[in-house]
Amino acid sequence: MISNPAIAEAFSHLPDYLGQHVLVSLTALAIGLAISLPLALFSVRRPYLRNVVLGFASIVQTIPGLALLALFYPLLLGAAALTTSWFGFDFSALGFLPSVLALALYSMLPVLRNTITGIEGVQPSLQRAARGVGMTNRQSLFMVELPLAMPIIMAGIRTAAVWVIGTATLSTPIGQTSLGNYIFSGLQTQNWVFVLFGCVAAALLALVVDQLLALMERGAAARRKSSIVAGLLGLALVVSIAFVPGLFSRKADYVVGAKPFSEQYILAALMAQRIEADGHSVSRREGLGSNIIFAALAASEIDAYVEYTGTIWSAMMKHTDIKPREETLTEVRQWLQREHGITLAGALGFENSYALAMKRSEAEKLGIRTIADLARVAPTLTIAGDYEFLSRPEWTALRTTYGLNFRAERTMQPEFMYPAAGNEVDVISAYTSDGRIAQYDLVVLEDPRHVIPPYDAVLLLSPKRGKDDSLIAALKPLDDAIDVTLMRQANLRANQGQSPNAVAQWLWDQLRGGKPDAAKR
Amino acid sequence: MEASSDTIPVIAFDGVSKRYGPRARPALDNVSLAIQPGEFIALVGQSGSGKSTLLGMINRLIDPTSGTVWFEGENVQQQDPVMLRRHIGYVFQDIGLFPHMTLAENIGITPRLLGWDKARIAARVDELLNLVQLPPERYRRRYPAQLSGGERQRAGVARAIAAQPRVVLMDEPFGALDLRTRDALSRDYRKLHDALGLTTVMITHDVIEAVLLADRIAVIQDGRIAGLGTPQGLISDPPNEDVRALLNMPREQAQRLNALLRENGAR
Numbered sequence: 102m103i104s105n106p107a108i109a110e111a112f113s114h115l116p117d118y119l120g121q122h123v124l125v126s127l128t129a130l131a132i133g134l135a136i137s138l139p140l141a142l143f144s145v146r147r148p149y150l151r152n153v154v155l156g157f158a159s160i161v162q163t164i165p166g167l168a169l170l171a172l173f174y175p176l177l178l179g180a181a182a183l184t185t186s187w188f189g190f191d192f193s194a195l196g197f198l199p200s201v202l203a204l205a206l207y208s209m210l211p212v213l214r215n216t217i218t219g220i221e222g223v224q225p226s227l228q229r230a231a232r233g234v235g236m237t238n239r240q241s242l243f244m245v246e247l248p249l250a251m252p253i254i255m256a257g258i259r260t261a262a263v264w265v266i267g268t269a270t271l272s273t274p275i276g277q278t279s280l281g282n283y284i285f286s287g288l289q290t291q292n293w294v295f296v297l298f299g300c301v302a303a304a305l306l307a308l309v310v311d312q313l314l315a316l317m318e319r320g321a322a323a324r325r326k327s328s329i330v331a332g333l334l335g336l337a338l339v340v341s342i343a344f345v346p347g348l349f350s351r352k353a354d355y356v357v358g359a360k361p362f363s364e365q366y367i368l369a370a371l372m373a374q375r376i377e378a379d380g381h382s383v384s385r386r387e388g389l390g391s392n393i394i395f396a397a398l399a400a401s402e403i404d405a406y407v408e409y410t411g412t413i414w415s416a417m418m419k420h421t422d423i424k425p426r427e428e429t430l431t432e433v434r435q436w437l438q439r440e441h442g443i444t445l446a447g448a449l450g451f452e453n454s455y456a457l458a459m460k461r462s463e464a465e466k467l468g469i470r471t472i473a474d475l476a477r478v479a480p481t482l483t484i485a486g487d488y489e490f491l492s493r494p495e496w497t498a499l500r501t502t503y504g505l506n507f508r509a510e511r512t513m514q515p516e517f518m519y520p521a522a523g524n525e526v527d528v529i530s531a532y533t534s535d536g537r538i539a540q541y542d543l544v545v546l547e548d549p550r551h552v553i554p555p556y557d558a559v560l561l562l563s564p565k566r567g568k569d570d571s572l573i574a575a576l577k578p579l580d581d582a583i584d585v586t587l588m589r590q591a592n593l594r595a596n597q598g599q600s601p602n603a604v605a606q607w608l609w610d611q612l613r614g615g616k617p618d619a620a621k622r
Numbered sequence: 623m624e625a626s627s628d629t630i631p632v633i634a635f636d637g638v639s640k641r642y643g644p645r646a647r648p649a650l651d652n653v654s655l656a657i658q659p660g661e662f663i664a665l666v667g668q669s670g671s672g673k674s675t676l677l678g679m680i681n682r683l684i685d686p687t688s689g690t691v692w693f694e695g696e697n698v699q700q701q702d703p704v705m706l707r708r709h710i711g712y713v714f715q716d717i718g719l720f721p722h723m724t725l726a727e728n729i730g731i732t733p734r735l736l737g738w739d740k741a742r743i744a745a746r747v748d749e750l751l752n753l754v755q756l757p758p759e760r761y762r763r764r765y766p767a768q769l770s771g772g773e774r775q776r777a778g779v780a781r782a783i784a785a786q787p788r789v790v791l792m793d794e795p796f797g798a799l800d801l802r803t804r805d806a807l808s809r810d811y812r813k814l815h816d817a818l819g820l821t822t823v824m825i826t827h828d829v830i831e832a833v834l835l836a837d838r839i840a841v842i843q844d845g846r847i848a849g850l851g852t853p854q855g856l857i858s859d860p861p862n863e864d865v866r867a868l869l870n871m872p873r874e875q876a877q878r879l880n881a882l883l884r885e886n887g888a889r
Contacts, residue, residue: 226714226716226718227720227721229714230718230719230720232683233681233683233707233714233718234707234708234712234732234735234781235707235709235735235736235785236704236735237704244731245720245722249721249722
C-alpha cells in the first residue's frame with residue numbers, strides 16, 4: 102500500500118517517536134497542571150502573589166521554546182553534580198527530564214491565566230450568595246466559583262495541551278526522542294517527507310488530545326457521564342501509545358549519539374549497524390547540539406559518537422595556535438583522557454574541517470583561489486555561515502589573520518546555505534566532507550596561513566565504555582577506513598534523499614570492497 | 623406587634639455605627655433597634671440610606687465599626703460567621719441561585735453544608751418546593767436558567783428557609799418582578815412567615831409593600847432610624863415631615879389616580 106520508501110521508513114519510526122512524544126508531552130502537561138492549578142487557586146485571592154505568578158509565567162512564555170529546553174540541560178547537569186556530591190546519587194540531565202521540566206513550565210501560563218480570570222469572572226452576586234447560604238471561602242471556591250469557571254479553565258488546559266505537544270518536537274536536540282526527530286533529521290538530510298510527516302503527526306496528536314479534552318468539557322457542562330468517560334478512555338488510549346514501544350523493546354545495550362547534520366546521522370547509523378551486527382542492541386540519540394553531546398558523553402549518558410579534533414582543539418581546549426594533524430590528534434587524545442576520562446578510539450580517516458567556499462564560476466571570474474585572494478574583494482561580498490560557524494574561534498582567527506571584512510554576514514541553515522552560494526550570498530562556510538560542494542559546483546578556498554585547525558573525524562567512547570572490548574571490537578573496522586571522497590559521496594547520497602540507514606549500509610558495502618555485507622541482518 | 627418587656631429580642635442593634643473609610647460619612651450612625659420573635663419588620667429608605675448595611679450586620683456579611691449586634695441573646699461578633707449564616711435564611715435581591723446546580727441542589731445547599739443526610743435533604747427539598755408551589759416532580763431537576771423570574775424567586779425563598787431557620791433576612795426580594803407576580807409572591811411569603819413562625823427583616827423600596835406586609839416599619843435616613851412603628855401608627859402620627867411624606871405617598875398616588883379616573887368619566 103505504501104509504495105514510497107521514505108513514507109514506509111517514516112512509518113517504521115512512528116511507534117518509537119510517537120510513543121516518546123506522547124510520554125514526554127503528557128507527562129509535562131500533567132506536571133504543569135499539578136503545579137499551576139493549585140497555584141492558581143492559592144493565588145487567586147492574593148493579588149500580590151497572583152501578579153508575581155502571572156508575571157513569571159508570562160516571562161517564561163517569552164523565552165523561545167528551543168532556548169528554554171536547551172537551558173534546562175546545563176541547569177540539570179549542575180543539579181546532578183550537586184546531588185552526586187551531597188546525596189551520592191546521580192540522574193540523567195539529558196533527554197526526558199529537561200524536556201519534561203521545560204515543557205511543564207511552558208504549559209503553565211494558559212492554565213494559570215485562565216483559572217485566575219475564570220474565577221475572577223464569576224459574578225460577585227454569586228460569591229455573595231455563596232457566603233450568604235453559609236459557605237466558607239473554600240467551599241465557595243470549590244462548590245461555586247471553580248465549577249462556574251470550568252469552561253474557561255478547560256480552554257486554558259486545551260491551549261496548554263496544544264502548545265506542549267507542538268513544542269515537544271523541540272526536545273529532540275536535547276536528547277529526547279520525539280516527533281521532532283522526523284523534522285530535525287528530515288531538515289538535515291533534505292528528506293521533506295520526513296519533515297512533513299513529523300509536522301502532520303504532531304498536529305494530529307495535538308488535535309486528538311484537544312478534541313478529547315473538549316469532549317470531556319462538554320460532558321461536564323451537560324453533566325453527561327458518558328462523554329466524560331469517553332474522553333477519559335480516549336486519553337487513556339493516547340497515553341497507552343506511550344508504553345507501546347516499551348513493551349516491545351528492552352533497554353538498549355549501547356547508546357550512540359549524533360549531532361544534527363547528515364554526516365553524523367550516517368556515521369551514527371553505521372556505528373549502530375556494526376554494533377548490532379555483533380548481536381547487541383543500540384538506541385540512537387540524534388540531533389544533539391555540539392556542547393550537549395560532549396557533556397552527555399562525558400557523563401556516560403551516551404556511549405559513543407563521532408567528534409572532530411578541531412572542535413575539541415579550539416572550542417574546548419581553547420587553543421588559538423594551530424598544529425599539524427598528527428600532533429593535534431595526539432594532544433586531543435591525551436587531553437580527553439586526562440580531563441574527562443573519554444577514550445579516543447580511533448580516527449575514521451577523513452577530515453571534516455571548516456572551510457570557505459564559493460561558486461566555482463564566481464571564484465574564477467574574481468580570480469579567487471585562496472582566502473588571501475578573497476580578503477581583497479571581501480568588502481563587496483556577503484558571507485553566510487551556519488549557526489555555529491560565525492561564533493567559533495576559527496572565524497575570528499580567519500578574520501584577523503586575513504583581514505577579512507565582508508559587506509554583510511548572514512546566518513543560515515546548512516541546507517539552504519549551499520544552494521544560496523553564488524545567488525543570495527557570495528561566500529559560505531562549508532564543510533570539507535560535504536557532498537554538496539560537488540553537487541553545487543563549489544570550490545573550497547585554500548588556507549595558506551593554516552588558520553583552520555585539522556578536523557579529523559574521531560570516534561569517542563564514554564568513560565564507562567573506555568575498556569568495553571566488545572564495543573571497541575565492533576567499531577574497529579571503521580578505524581582509518583573512510584577517506585574524504587567516500588564520505589563526500591555518502592553525504593551526497595543522504596542529501597539526495599536516501600535515509601541515513603541506507604547510506605550507512607552503502608558505505609559499509611564500499612568498505613567491504615563493494616561486496617554485499619555477509620553479516621547483514 | 624408591641625414588644626412585651628419579658629421577651630428577649632431575637633435581633634438587637636445596640637448603638638451600632640459603620641464607616642467604610644476613616645473619612646467617609648458613616649453609613650450607619652449610632653443605631654439601636656430591637657426585633658421581637660415572630661415579627662415582620664420592613665426597612666424602608668432611599669438607596670444609600672444604610673438599610674442594606676443594617677441587614678448585612680445580622681448575619682455578619684458586614685461587621686460594625688462600633689456598637690454591638692445581638693442575635694438570640696448573643697453578640698454576633700463572638701460567633702462563627704459561617705455557622706451564623708447557615709442558621710439565618712437570606713433572600714438576595716438578585717436571587718443568587720447557582721446556575722450550575724439544579725433547583726433541588728440549590729434549595730438543599732445549606733442543609734448539605736450542615737451535613738444533613740441525603741434522604742433528609744431530598745425530603746426537605748420536596749416539602750419546600752410544595753410550600754412555594756413549584757411541583758417537585760416538574761421542578762426538582764431544572765436549572766435556574768429554565769425558570770421564570772417569579773419561579774426563581776420562589777426557589778430563592780425555599781432555599782432561604784431550607785435549613786429551618788427562625789430568622790429570614792430579605793434584601794429587596796421582589797424588586798425585580800412584575801407587579802402581579804410580586805403581589806402574589808409577597809402575600810404567599812407573609813402566609814409562610816405566619817405559618818412557620820418566622821422572624822423576617824425585609825428591605826424594600828416599595829412603601830405599599832411595606833405597609834401591606836409588615837408588622838412594623840423602620841424608616842432609615844442618612845444612617846439613622848428616622849421613624850419606627852406600626853404602619854398605622856407611622857401614617858397617623860409620623861415623627862417628622864420626611865416620614866410623613868414617604869408614608870403618605872401611596873395614599874396620594876391613589877387619590878391622584880382616582881381623580882384622574884373621575885375626570886375621564888371612567889367608572
